[in-house]
Amino acid sequence: IRQGVPEVIYGQGKTPEQILGIVKAMSDRGAENILITRMSGDAAEFVQESIALDYHPIPKIGIVGRCKEVTAQGKIVVATGGTSDLAVAEEAALTAEVLGNEVERLYDVGVAGLHRLLANLDVLMQAKVVIAVAGMEGALASVVGGLVDCPVIAVPTSIGYGASFGGVSALLSMLNSCASGVSVVNIDNGFGAGYLASMINHIGGAV
Amino acid sequence: IRQGVPEVIYGQGKTPEQILGIVKAMSDRGAENILITRMSGDAAEFVQESIALDYHPIPKIGIVGRCKEVTAQGKIVVATGGTSDLAVAEEAALTAEVLGNEVERLYDVGVAGLHRLLANLDVLMQAKVVIAVAGMEGALASVVGGLVDCPVIAVPTSIGYGASFGGVSALLSMLNSCASGVSVVNIDNGFGAGYLASMINHIGGAV
Amino acid sequence: IRQGVPEVIYGQGKTPEQILGIVKAMSDRGAENILITRMSGDAAEFVQESIALDYHPIPKIGIVGRCKEVTAQGKIVVATGGTSDLAVAEEAALTAEVLGNEVERLYDVGVAGLHRLLANLDVLMQAKVVIAVAGMEGALASVVGGLVDCPVIAVPTSIGYGASFGGVSALLSMLNSCASGVSVVNIDNGFGAGYLASMINHIGGAV
Amino acid sequence: IRQGVPEVIYGQGKTPEQILGIVKAMSDRGAENILITRMSGDAAEFVQESIALDYHPIPKIGIVGRCKEVTAQGKIVVATGGTSDLAVAEEAALTAEVLGNEVERLYDVGVAGLHRLLANLDVLMQAKVVIAVAGMEGALASVVGGLVDCPVIAVPTSIGYGASFGGVSALLSMLNSCASGVSVVNIDNGFGAGYLASMINHIGGAV
Amino acid sequence: IRQGVPEVIYGQGKTPEQILGIVKAMSDRGAENILITRMSGDAAEFVQESIALDYHPIPKIGIVGRCKEVTAQGKIVVATGGTSDLAVAEEAALTAEVLGNEVERLYDVGVAGLHRLLANLDVLMQAKVVIAVAGMEGALASVVGGLVDCPVIAVPTSIGYGASFGGVSALLSMLNSCASGVSVVNIDNGFGAGYLASMINHIGGAV
Amino acid sequence: IRQGVPEVIYGQGKTPEQILGIVKAMSDRGAENILITRMSGDAAEFVQESIALDYHPIPKIGIVGRCKEVTAQGKIVVATGGTSDLAVAEEAALTAEVLGNEVERLYDVGVAGLHRLLANLDVLMQAKVVIAVAGMEGALASVVGGLVDCPVIAVPTSIGYGASFGGVSALLSMLNSCASGVSVVNIDNGFGAGYLASMINHIGGAV
Amino acid sequence: IRQGVPEVIYGQGKTPEQILGIVKAMSDRGAENILITRMSGDAAEFVQESIALDYHPIPKIGIVGRCKEVTAQGKIVVATGGTSDLAVAEEAALTAEVLGNEVERLYDVGVAGLHRLLANLDVLMQAKVVIAVAGMEGALASVVGGLVDCPVIAVPTSIGYGASFGGVSALLSMLNSCASGVSVVNIDNGFGAGYLASMINHIGGAV
Amino acid sequence: IRQGVPEVIYGQGKTPEQILGIVKAMSDRGAENILITRMSGDAAEFVQESIALDYHPIPKIGIVGRCKEVTAQGKIVVATGGTSDLAVAEEAALTAEVLGNEVERLYDVGVAGLHRLLANLDVLMQAKVVIAVAGMEGALASVVGGLVDCPVIAVPTSIGYGASFGGVSALLSMLNSCASGVSVVNIDNGFGAGYLASMINHIGGAV
Ligand SMILES: Nc1ncnc2c1ncn2[C@@H]1O[C@H](COP(=O)(O)O)[C@@H](O)[C@H]1O
Ligand SMILES: Nc1ncnc2c1ncn2[C@@H]1O[C@H](COP(=O)(O)O)[C@@H](O)[C@H]1O
Ligand SMILES: Nc1ncnc2c1ncn2[C@@H]1O[C@H](COP(=O)(O)O)[C@@H](O)[C@H]1O
Ligand SMILES: Nc1ncnc2c1ncn2[C@@H]1O[C@H](COP(=O)(O)O)[C@@H](O)[C@H]1O
Ligand SMILES: [Mg+2]
Ligand SMILES: [Mg+2]
Ligand SMILES: [Mg+2]
Ligand SMILES: [Mg+2]
Ligand SMILES: [Mg+2]
Ligand SMILES: [Mg+2]
Ligand SMILES: [Mg+2]
Ligand SMILES: [Mg+2]
Numbered sequence A, B, C, D, E, F, G, H: 001i002r003q004g005v006p007e008v009i010y011g012q013g014k015t016p017e018q019i020l021g022i023v024k025a026m027s028d029r030g031a032e033n034i035l036i037t038r039m040s041g042d043a044a045e046f047v048q049e050s051i052a053l054d055y056h057p058i059p060k061i062g063i064v065g066r067c068k069e070v071t072a073q074g075k076i077v078v079a080t081g082g083t084s085d086l087a088v089a090e091e092a093a094l095t096a097e098v099l100g101n102e103v104e105r106l107y108d109v110g111v112a113g114l115h116r117l118l119a120n121l122d123v124l125m126q127a128k129v130v131i132a133v134a135g136m137e138g139a140l141a142s143v144v145g146g147l148v149d150c151p152v153i154a155v156p157t158s159i160g161y162g163a164s165f166g167g168v169s170a171l172l173s174m175l176n177s178c179a180s181g182v183s184v185v186n187i188d189n190g191f192g193a194g195y196l197a198s199m200i201n202h203i204g205g206a207v
Helices: A016-028 A041-048 A083-098 A111-118 A121-125 A139-147 A162-175 A190-203 B016-028 B041-048 B083-098 B111-118 B121-125 B139-147 B162-175 B190-203 C016-028 C041-048 C083-098 C111-118 C121-125 C139-147 C162-175 C190-203 D016-028 D041-048 D083-098 D111-118 D121-125 D139-147 D162-175 D190-203 E016-028 E041-048 E083-098 E111-118 E121-125 E139-147 E162-175 E190-203 F016-028 F041-048 F083-098 F111-118 F121-125 F139-147 F162-175 F190-203 G016-028 G041-048 G083-098 G111-118 G121-125 G139-147 G162-175 G190-203 H016-028 H041-048 H083-098 H111-118 H121-125 H139-147 H162-175 H190-203
Strands: A007-010 A033-037 A054-056 A061-065 A075-080 A102-106 A129-134 A152-156 A182-184 B007-010 B033-037 B054-056 B061-065 B075-080 B102-106 B129-134 B152-156 B182-184 C007-010 C033-037 C054-056 C061-065 C075-080 C102-106 C129-134 C152-156 C182-184 D007-010 D033-037 D054-056 D061-065 D075-080 D102-106 D129-134 D152-156 D182-184 E007-010 E033-037 E054-056 E061-065 E075-080 E102-106 E129-134 E152-156 E182-184 F007-010 F033-037 F054-056 F061-065 F075-080 F102-106 F129-134 F152-156 F182-184 G007-010 G033-037 G054-056 G061-065 G075-080 G102-106 G129-134 G152-156 G182-184 H007-010 H033-037 H054-056 H061-065 H075-080 H102-106 H129-134 H152-156 H182-184
Touching: A007 A016, A016 A033, A016 A041, A033 A083, A041 A054, A041 A061, A061 A083, A075 A083, A075 A121, A075 A139, A075 A190, A083 A102, A083 A129, A083 A152, A083 A190, A102 A121, A111 A121, A111 A139, A111 B139, A121 A139, A129 A139, A129 A162, A129 A190, A139 A152, A139 A162, A139 A182, A139 B111, A139 B139, A152 A162, A152 A190, A162 A182, A162 B162, A162 C162, A162 G162, A182 H182, A182 H190, A190 H182, A190 H190, B007 B016, B007 B190, B016 B033, B016 B041, B033 B083, B041 B054, B041 B061, B061 B083, B075 B083, B075 B121, B075 B139, B075 B190, B083 B102, B083 B129, B083 B152, B083 B190, B102 B121, B111 B121, B111 B139, B121 B139, B129 B139, B129 B162, B129 B190, B139 B152, B139 B162, B139 B182, B152 B162, B152 B190, B162 B182, B162 D162, B162 H162, B182 C182, B182 C190, B190 C182, B190 C190, C007 C016, C016 C033, C016 C041, C033 C083, C041 C054, C041 C061, C061 C083, C075 C083, C075 C121, C075 C139, C075 C190, C083 C102, C083 C129, C083 C152, C083 C190, C102 C121, C111 C121, C111 C139, C111 D139, C121 C139, C129 C139, C129 C162, C129 C190, C139 C152, C139 C162, C139 C182, C139 D111, C139 D139, C152 C162, C152 C190, C162 C182, C162 D162, C162 E162, D007 D016, D016 D033, D016 D041, D033 D083, D041 D054, D041 D061, D061 D083, D075 D083, D075 D121, D075 D139, D075 D190, D083 D102, D083 D129, D083 D152, D083 D190, D102 D121, D111 D121, D111 D139, D121 D139, D129 D139, D129 D162, D129 D190, D139 D152, D139 D162, D139 D182, D152 D162, D152 D190, D162 D182, D162 F162, D182 E190, D190 E182, D190 E190, E007 E016, E016 E033, E016 E041, E033 E083, E041 E054, E041 E061, E061 E083, E075 E083, E075 E121, E075 E139, E075 E190, E083 E102, E083 E129, E083 E152, E083 E190, E102 E121, E111 E121, E111 E139, E111 F139, E121 E139, E129 E139, E129 E162, E129 E190, E139 E152, E139 E162, E139 E182, E139 F111, E139 F139, E152 E162, E152 E190, E162 E182, E162 F162, E162 G162, F007 F016, F007 F190, F016 F033, F016 F041, F033 F083, F041 F054, F041 F061, F061 F083, F075 F083, F075 F121, F075 F139, F075 F190, F083 F102, F083 F129, F083 F152, F083 F190, F102 F121, F111 F121, F111 F139, F121 F139, F129 F139, F129 F162, F129 F190, F139 F152, F139 F162, F139 F182, F152 F162, F152 F190, F162 F182, F162 H162, F182 G182, F182 G190, F190 G182, F190 G190, G007 G016, G016 G033, G016 G041, G033 G083, G041 G054, G041 G061, G061 G083, G075 G083, G075 G121, G075 G139, G075 G190, G083 G102, G083 G129, G083 G152, G083 G190, G102 G121, G111 G121, G111 G139, G111 H139, G121 G139, G129 G139, G129 G162, G129 G190, G139 G152, G139 G162, G139 G182, G139 H111, G139 H139, G152 G162, G152 G190, G162 G182, G162 H162, H007 H016, H007 H190, H016 H033, H016 H041, H033 H083, H041 H054, H041 H061, H061 H083, H075 H083, H075 H121, H075 H139, H075 H190, H083 H102, H083 H129, H083 H152, H083 H190, H102 H121, H111 H121, H111 H139, H121 H139, H129 H139, H129 H162, H129 H190, H139 H152, H139 H162, H139 H182, H152 H162, H152 H190, H162 H182
Parallel strands: A007 A033, A075 A102, A075 A129, A129 A152, A152 A182, B007 B033, B075 B102, B075 B129, B129 B152, B152 B182, C007 C033, C075 C102, C075 C129, C129 C152, C152 C182, D007 D033, D075 D102, D075 D129, D129 D152, D152 D182, E007 E033, E075 E102, E075 E129, E129 E152, E152 E182, F007 F033, F075 F102, F075 F129, F129 F152, F152 F182, G007 G033, G075 G102, G075 G129, G129 G152, G152 G182, H007 H033, H075 H102, H075 H129, H129 H152, H152 H182
Antiparallel strands: A033 A061, A054 A061, B033 B061, B054 B061, C033 C061, C054 C061, D033 D061, D054 D061, D182 E182, E033 E061, E054 E061, F033 F061, F054 F061, G033 G061, G054 G061, H033 H061, H054 H061
16 A cells, blocks of 8 residues: 555445454554544444544445545545535545645535635635535536636535435536536545546646 | 417428418408517518518518507517526517507616616516526526515526526426416427416506 | 524434424524424424424424414315325325415325216416326326316325336326426425425415 | 239339339239329339329328228318328328228328417218327327327327427427327338228227 | 225325325215325325225325226236235236236246247237336336237336436336337336226226 | 458448448458448448448348358247337348348237247257337237246347337346246347357357 | 256245245156256245255245256356356356356456466466456456357346446446357346356366 | 636537637637637637647547646646546546646546556546546445545546436436535536646646
8 A cells, every 4th residue: 555645445335344444444554644434423433432533424435544644735625515515625625635635615605605605716716626416406517617627526406305316417417517617426425526636736846 | 260360370390381371361251460489591581572571580580461460558578597598588678568558677686686677677677477488497487586576487498508498497496486377388488478477567557 | 584484404314303403592682483294202292392393294294383374365175086195195295384384285186086076176276386196097187187277286195006106107297298387396305395285375365 | 912902112212114024023913903102203104104103292192003992980080280281191191091991181180370270170070080190299199189089190200390309309209298199100100100090990880 | 086996095195094084085075985005104104094095005005995897808918027026016907907907927938938928828818908017127018018919017116226217217217118009107106007007908898 | 350250240320431440451361251230221232332242131131251151950930929029130130141140030920919939949959049019018029038948148129109109118028038948139239139049059069 | 857957046026935846846757957047045045945955145045956967067167257147157057067067267357467367378278168257347258259259158247337337347348349240148047057058068068 | 818728619519610700709818728618620620720729539529729837836636437538538638638637547447447447546546636527337436535635536438338328327326425515517428527637737736
C-alpha cells in the first residue's frame, strides 16, 4: 500500500466481523488511515469495541486513524440542493477530508433557494472543484456549472418521490447539463465524487 | 361557436385539401380568426391560393383572419433555455397572441446564460404567467419558478442528443421541480402551453 | 415573510423535533398560519404537546394557526377518479383552503362512475380551476378537460397495481391529454396542485 | 383449410411477387376469400395485374374474392378517439367485415369530443362487441368500457407526439382501465382486434 | 342493481369496517351474491363475525350468498404456466364461477411442461374461452392461442425475478403474441380476466 | 492467426475500400477463409472486382476463400419463429457453416405454426446445439428449450411492431425462459449465435 | 426419470411441507440425487428432520443424496467481479458440481482487481466453459470473453445501487459484449448458468 | 471574452449563414481562436469562402485561427474501445488540443483487444487525465479506471445495435463503474469530455 494514502472499505453487505477483520489486516500491513463507507451503526459499535473509530451516523461513515491533515492547496466546495441530500453530501465531504482536502459546505442552496446560492458566490468562485449534490430535478449542477469555471462533479441523489424515480430524473438532468465542465457519478455515490474531487484537487499541487 | 374566440386546427397529418376544407367550413360558420398548428409549408402555400393566411414557417403556424387584438390585462412571458427551443416557443407565443394576449419573449436565457436571465428579472417579475421552454436538462423551469410568484407552465422540448431522450429528461426535470407553481405540458406542446397561459391570463380580467 | 400568507413546511424526512423547531422559528418571525405536509402522526402528536395544531391523518397534513379565511372570489373543484385517491386529493384541497380558497370536493367520479361526474356537471362548470386527481389509467383529467373551459391541473396518483407503475401510466395519460387547458404536476403532488390552483384562483381577484 | 373461412396474409416485409405467389397457392387449395394486411400500394398494383383484388390504401388492406356476407347475428362497433386513428380502425373494421360481421363506425368520438360519443350512446349500446381505437392518452377505451356492458377490445395507436411514445401511453392507459370487460391488443394491431371481435361476435350465434 | 347479477367490491385499501359496511348496504339494496376481491384474512374474519362469507385465502377472495349456479352453456378453461400463478388463476376462476360459469382448471402446463399441455388438448379444445395465466416469459398465452380457435384472455403475473420486471416481460410477450384471438389484461388482474371471460361465455347463450 | 480458422470482419460502418484493405491484409498474413458480416451490396460488388467473394444479400454476408468443410461431428439446428427472421437466421447459419459445422434449417416453426415444429421433432432431437431465432413474443426459444436436452442459443430479432420495441420484448421473453439450457445473445446478433454454437459443437469432437 | 441424473426443485414460494413432499415423491420414484434451489433456512431445517440434506445457506441450496461424482472430462471456471456476487456464483458452482462437473472458483477478480484476474490466466485458459458472474457494470464477462476461447456464460447479478437498476445495467453490458462466445442468462440465475455449463461441459465427453 | 481562451460555437441546428455570422461577430470582439462543433460539411465550405477554417469532417469540427499551442504541462490520453468510436474521440481530442493540451490517442483498445491496451500501459500511466470513449458494453472505462490513478472521463457512444439502445447500455455501464476516479458525460459528448479534461489538466499547471 502507498504510504500515507488512506485505505477504503465498502461496508455495504459486510458483517461487523468481516469489517473488523479487514480493518485489522489493513492495520497489520501498516495502514494508518482507513475509511469505511456504508457502515451500519451496529458494525460501528462492534468495531469500536476493539479499535478507535470515529463514526458519522448520517453518511454511515467510519474513520480509523489520523485524519484531516490537508495535503492539497485547493479547496473543494460541496453544495446541496436541499437538506435531504445531506447524507450523500457528507459521504462526499468526509471522503474528501480523509483524503487530505479542505472542504467547504454550502447546503440547501438549490433552485428553490437560488438567492442563498447567489449570496455565496464568493465561496463557490474560490473552489478548485465543486461537488453538486441534488435529487428531484437536479438543476443545481447546471446552475453551478453555469456560474463557475472549475470542474463540477454532479451527484444525483435518490431523494424524492413520484417521477423522481429514485434519482433517475436528477441523473438525466445532470447528464444533459448545458454547462461545460460538468460530469456525473452514480446515484447516491458521494464517495466516488469525493474521491474524484480529491484526485483533481491534488493535481493542483501539494500544500 | 363562441363569438370572437379563434378556432383551432391541428394540422399534423391532414392534407392541404383537408385543411382548406376545414378552414372554409369554419369561415362559413362565422369564424373570424383561425389558428392552424403543425402546418407544413406546402399546406400553407396551397391554402394561401384561396384564402389570406399569415404563415410562420419556424413554428409551422398559419393564422387566418383578424388577430393580435389584446383582450386580457396581464402579460405572458415566454422564456427559452436556448436558441434551438425557438420553434416550440413561437408556437406558444403566437397561440397566446392569437388568443388575445400581450406576449414578451425572453429567448436563450437558460442556465448556460444565467446572467441574461438575471439581467431580465424585471420583465419576468411583471408577468401574469410565464411559459418556460427548454430541452436538454430543462432546468430553466425550476430556476424561473424559484424566482417568480406567478404560475409557470413548463414545456419540455425534444431538442438535444444522447440522454436527452427526445425531451424525456427535460420533462422529468420539470415534473420534479422543487419550485411551487410549476406545471408541465407534453413535450413540444407549445400550443397547449399558450392556450393554458391565455386561459389563466384572462382570469385576471379583460382589457 | 409576506403578511398573512401561510408558510409551508415539507415534513417528509424531518424529525418531530426538527419540525417543531421550524414551526417555532416561523412563529417567532410572525407567521400566523403554517401548513405542514407529509407529516407523520408521531410528529403531529409531538408538536401538539407544545403548540395548537390541527392534524389530518389521511393526507398527513398539519395546520398551525388561523385558517380557511377565503381571500379569492372563485371556487376550486377537486375531483378524484376513485376513493383510493382521497389522500392526495385532500392534500390538494386542504392546501388550497389554507391558502384562502373555497374548495368543492367531487370524489369517486372516474370513468367507472362516469354518470356520477355527469350528474355533477353544474358544480364542475362553476369552477375557476379544477384539480383532477386519478391513478390507474388517469382518464379523469381528459374527461374533465373535455367538459370544462377553465384550467385543469392533473395530479397522477401512485394508486394501482401491475402496469400502473406507481403512477407512471396515469402521468403519461395526463400529459397526452387531447383536451386543451390541462397541465400536470408530479405523481402524488397534491400540495403542488393546490398551491398552483390557489395562485390561478387569486388571479381572478380577491373577495 | 376450413370451408368459407377467409385466409389471411400478413403483407409486411413480403415482396409483391411473394404475396402473389401465396395468393395463388391459397386459391389453388380452394380459398375463396383472402385478406392481405399491411400491403403496400405497389404490391396491390402488382397483384391486381393477375387477380381481382379490392384494395384499401389507408388501412393498406387487400381483399381477394367474395366478401361481406354477414354470418353472425350481432353487431360490432368500431370507435376512434380522433380522425388520425382512421387507418388502424379501418384495419379492424374491414377485417371484421371480411370475417362475416356487420360493423358500425363511430369515428372521432374521443374525450375532446365527448358530446359526440354521448350523442351516439344508442349505437354503442346495441353492440355485441366494441373495438375502441385511440392514441395519445387512450382514454376512449375506459370511457366506452364504463358505458357499455359488452366486451371492449382496446387498440392503442402510435398516433401522437412527445410523451405518447409511439403508442405506449395509450397502451398503459388501456391496460389500467378501471372499467370491467376491457382487454388490450398490441399497438396498431387493428387486424388482431377485428379478428377477436369476430370470434366473440360469432359466439353469439349465426345469422 | 340488476337481479341475480353479483355485486363486486374491490377490497384493496379498504378497512374491514368499510368492507362490512358496503356488504350490508348492498344486501339491504337486495344483492344476493357479493364478490369481494383482494380481501385480507383479517377483513374476512371481521366480516364473518356478522355475515356468512366463504373465504379463499390464496386468491384473497370472499363470497357472500348463493353461488356457482351455472347460467351459461359454454365452459371456461383457466390454464397456468406454473404453480406460482395459482393465486391469480384462482381469482379468475372464482370470479367466473360466481358470475355463473362452469370452469375447468389446467394448472402448471407452461412451456417447461409442454407435454402436460399437449396431454390435455381435448379439455382445451372444448373451451368457449381460455384464460391463460403466466409469469416469467409468458409464452403460455401464445402456445395456447396457436392451438385453440376461441378467444384467449392472457393474464401476465408478477411472479418471477430478475428481468421478469414484476410481470412486464410476460405482459410484453403476450401483447406481441403471433397467435390470433389473444388479448391481454393488466398484470395480476385475475378478476378482470374472469369477468371478461364470463361476458364472452354468456354471449354463447344461457343454460 | 490460427491455421485454418476463418477470420471475421464486422462490415458495419466500414467503407468498401476499408473492407478490401482488411481482406487483402488478412490474405497476405495467410488467411484462407474470411467471413464479412453486415456487408452492404455495394461493398460486396467493390470487393468482388479484386477478389473472389461469395455474397449472400439477405444476411449481408460475404465469404472469401475455401469454405463449408465440416470439422465437427455434431449438427447445429437453426430454427426461426417466422419467415421475417430469415436474415438473422442466415447470419447465424452461414457463420456456423463457415466455421466448419453441419447446419440444418427449420424455418417458420413458431407458435403460430406449432404443428410444424412438432412435425420436425426428430430433426430437433438430433441437434448438438439449437439456435432459436424469433421476434415479437419470442416464445420459440422457450418452446424449443422445453423439448430438447441440448444447449439452446436464443436470438431475439428486431422484427415486429408496436410493443415489440425493436426486439426488446423477444429479448425479455427469452431471458425469462423457464426451460433449462437456454441462454441469450444480443438482438439480431446472428453472428454471435453462430460463433458460440460452433464453439460448443466443436467441444463435441472433430470429424 | 433418467438414471443418475439429479432432479431439481425450485424452492422459491414453496412451503417446507411442499418441498418435503416433493422430495419424498422423487425418492420413491428412485431419484438418488436432488438439488433444491432458492430454499429458505426454515425449509432446510424442516426437511432435515426427515431426510439427510446438505444445506448451503448463502446460495440457499439444499442437496439430497450422493453427489459431486465427476462425470465430465472438462473443467468449469466460475469467476465473480466482487465478493457480493458470491451467493449467485455458488448457486452456479454447486449446481454444476451436483450435475457432475469439476468446478474451479475465481472470486473477486473484477475490473477493480484486474491484476488478480491476469494473475490467474492459467486457470481461466484451462476451462472448458467459464461462468462470469458480475453486478454493477458487468464488465467482467467482456474482459473474460476477450481472453478465453471457450464459451462464456454471463450472469448479471442484482448487486449494486443507483443506476445499477437491480442488475439491468450489468445485463445490458453483457448482452452488448464485443467478445465472441459470450451469452447471457437472467439476472441472478446462477442455477441456469450452472445447468447450461454442465450441458456444454458434458458435450466434451465423459470421464 | 477572456484573452487567448478559444470561443466555442455549437453548430448543430445552425444554418451556414448563422455560423458565419457568429464567427465574424466573435472575431470582431477580438476572438483569435474559435472552435465550431457539430458543423456540417456544407457549413464548413460556406464559411471557408469568407474565412480561413480548418475543417475535420469525421468529428465535424471546424477551427478558426491560431491553434495547438500547448499551455498545460500534463498530457491527456484519449482511448477508444473500437474504430467506430473515432468521431466522438476526435471531437474530444481536437477540443482538448484547441484548448491548449497535448493529446495522445490510443484507439481500438477495447476488451476485444485487451492485449493492445496492456501493450500501451506506459502511455496510459503517463496521462494526467484519460478520456475513455466506448459504445456497446462500455467496459473500457472500467478497465482503464482500474489501471490508472488519474481522473477518467467516460464518454458513452451511440455506436452499436440491438440492446445497445443508442448508447444507454454503455452509459449505464460507465455510471456503475467499480473503479474509483471515473465520471461520465452525455452520450456522444466528446466536446464536453475534452473541455473538462482540459480544465483538469490545466489545474496541473501551465507550461
Ligand atoms: N400543436 C398541438 N398539439 C396538441 N394539440 C393541438 C395542437 N394544435 C391544436 N391542438 C388541439 O387539436 C384540436 C383540433 O384538432 P383537430 O380537430 O384534429 O383539428 C384543437 O382544438 C386543439 O385542442
Ligand atoms: N382485483 C381487481 N382488479 C381490478 N379491478 C377490480 C378488482 N376487483 C374488483 N375490481 C373492480 O372494482 C370495482 C369496485 O371497486 P370499488 O367501488 O372500489 O369497490 C368493481 O366493479 C370491479 O370493476
Ligand atoms: N454481426 C456482428 N455482430 C457483432 N459482432 C460481430 C459481428 N460480426 C463480427 N463481429 C465481431 O467483430 C469482430 C471484428 O470486428 P472488426 O475488427 O471491427 O472487423 C469479430 O472478431 C467479431 O467478434
Ligand atoms: N458537441 C457539443 N455538445 C454539447 N455542448 C456543446 C457541444 N459543442 C459546444 N457545446 C456547448 O455549446 C455552447 C455554445 O452553444 P451556442 O451558443 O448554441 O453556440 C458552448 O459554450 C459549449 O458549452
Ligand atoms: Mg462552468
Ligand atoms: Mg415560484
Ligand atoms: Mg377544456
Ligand atoms: Mg363495461
Ligand atoms: Mg387461436
Ligand atoms: Mg431443455
Ligand atoms: Mg473469447
Ligand atoms: Mg483508477
